[in-house]
Amino acid sequence: MSTPTKTLLALILAAAFGGFAATAIRDGLAPAQASPAVAAVAPTLGQLPAAVAGQPLPSLAPMLARVTPAVVSVQTKSRVRIQNPFANDPMFRRMFPNVPRERIEQSLGSGVIVDAERGLVLTNHHVIEGADEVTVTLSDGRTLNAxxxxxxxxxxxxVMKIPAQDLHEIPLADSGALRVGDFVVAVGNPFGIGQTVTSGIVSAVGRSGLRGLGYQNFIQTDASINPGNSGGALVNLDGQLVGINTASFNPRGSMAGNIGLGFAIPANLARNVMTQLVATGEVRRGSLGLESQALTARLAEALKLDDAxxxxxxxxxxxxxxDDAGLQPGDVIVAANGERIDGPDALHNFEGLQPVGSQVVLDIRRDGAPMQLTVVVREQPRVFPGAQLDPRLTGATFAELPEGLRQSGVSGVVVESIARGSRxxxxxxxxxDVVVAASAGEFDDLAGFRAGFTQAPAQLVLRIVRGNRQGILPMQ
Incomplete structure (x- = not known):
């Protein structure tokens, strides 16, 4: 090899390996008397010291060796009917018998095994929503039907279930003990490229106010959470599950990449929901039995409050x-179980996340004076038959709006079912149909809708939203 070639190779190596490699090359080209120094430097090339200032160098590898076998890749398949305007034409089908009438849509996400003995896997609802077939791929390469x-x-x-054979699980932590600044690690399958680990800190806890994301009490983290990470694990440095990764925020859309605003469902909330789903297949939602509105500056003055x-x-x-706890119209709720309440949206979000039967301590202001009242949360009704409200609604069943829609600013109730031929x-x-207003009285949710029919109105008129259109519907 010529001398110019050797020199070029040395420069390339220096650029690739940085200071250590450059030092070694420089010393290697020095006169012979410098060779002892070269011998002293050579053993450090390509490796870090085992300890710094007498302390072992930290590594996440031992913890991740326990965690990663319990994080799975989730694959879903859904059959979607193709809307072909000629599909029902017998002549068209005879001429083109092989035109497909449906297509298969596939998506990817992540999941976490939380009970190896029973094969229980936690993931996001939006990962498996509408799926006809769900399979789970373990870190050892096995693919199982879920x-x-x-x-x-x-x-x-x-919650899904897979055959419980040689599985690993991640223990659930008390996510209520998380503090801003705690280190966390996200494990999942972003973009379907395979299991990936990212790290960061807890940026905030109890985060809410994100439009369209249902009941919210998120852990915010700057650990990278990208498409495909949904349903994956957010763990602490002890390898315990503190959250289920669910969303990332980016003004340019999720495919634009991570910008350090990721959100995870707290483990305590996921545990509560999982327990109910495993036991009954459904979730009982809590209710305080009241309606509230925003506190304006004028209302604050009238209610003798310094802070709106x-x-x-x-x-x-x-x-x-x-009612049982003694709340009255005009009371202002400023905190619940020590959690700050800034307005009706925050109260509604808090209310919907409370287990049925739990006690909630409300900090209120009554005529400007501070008070505390304890409310025992009762089950929120999920559906209600129209016949029990008014004969003109016989045959209809009304339900609460999906929370994601409510978080987008819509209030009212949705028609869940209609009996054919009914009134x-x-x-x-x-x-x-979404009923947003009625001549029976004002309402925000199912409880308010029911309360409006205490006295049947002489004329019952509903304002409904159907698709992208809104209209008035008289009920005869």
Whole structure:
């Protein structure tokens, strides 16, 4: 090899390996008397010291060796009917018999084995929503068919079950003990490239106010969470599950990449939802039995308050939790179980995440004076038959709006079912209609809708949203 070639090779190596390599090359080209120094430097090339200042160099590898076998890749398949305007034409089908009438859509996500003995896997609802077939690939390469156990769209938690053979699990931590600044590690399958580990810190806890994401009490982290990470594990440095990765925020869209704003469902919330889904297949939602509105500066002055912050109680339902606890219209709720309440959205979010039967201590202001009241959370009704509200609604069943829709700023109730030929059907109500207003009275949710029919209105008129259109529907 010529001398110029050797020199070029030395420069390339120096650029590739940085200071250590450059030092070694420089010393190697020095006169012979410098060779002892070269011998002293050579053993350090390509390796880090075992300790710094007497302390072993930290590594996440031992913890991850325990965690990663319990994080799985989730693959879903859904059959989607192709909307072909000629598909029902017999002549068209005879001429083109092989034109497909449906297509298979596939998606990828992640999941976490939390019970190896029973084969229970936690993931996000949006990962498996609408899937006809779900398979799980373990870190050892095995692919298993998953059985659907249950899911809760409002918290975006889903539970699956796989054959329990030689599985690993991640223990659930107390996510309530997390603090801003704690180190966390995200494990998942971003973009379907394979299991990937990213690290960061807890940027915030109890994060809410993200539009369209259901009930919210997120852990915010700057650990990279990208498409495909959904349903994966967020663990602490002890290898315990503190959260289920669920979303990332990027003004340019999720495919634009991670910008350090990732969100995870706290393990305590996921545990509560999973316990209910495994036991009954559904989630019982809590309710305080009241309606509230935002506190404006004018209302704050009228209520003798210095700070225009909190949720003003404008209705207390007879015989329900808030009524039993002694809440009154005009009370201003400023905190619940020590959690700051800035307005009705924050109160609604807090309320929906409380287990049925739990006690909630409300900090309120009544005529400007601070008070505390304890409310025992009762089960929130999920559906209600129209016949029990008004004969003109017979045959319709009403339900709460999906929480994601409510977080987008919509209030009201949704028509869940319609009996064919019933009075509600004859009046023009359809499944999926969102009732946003009624002549029976103002309401925000199912409880308010029910309360409006304490006295039947002489004329019942509903304002509904159907698709992208809004209209008035008289009920005869």
């Amino acid at each position: 059985e659907f156990v249950g899911s809760d769209p409002d918290t975006d938690v889903a 912050r909190g949720a003003v109680v404008n209705r207390v339902y007879d015989g329900l939790a808030a 509600a059907d004859s009046n023009g109500l359809r499944v999926g």
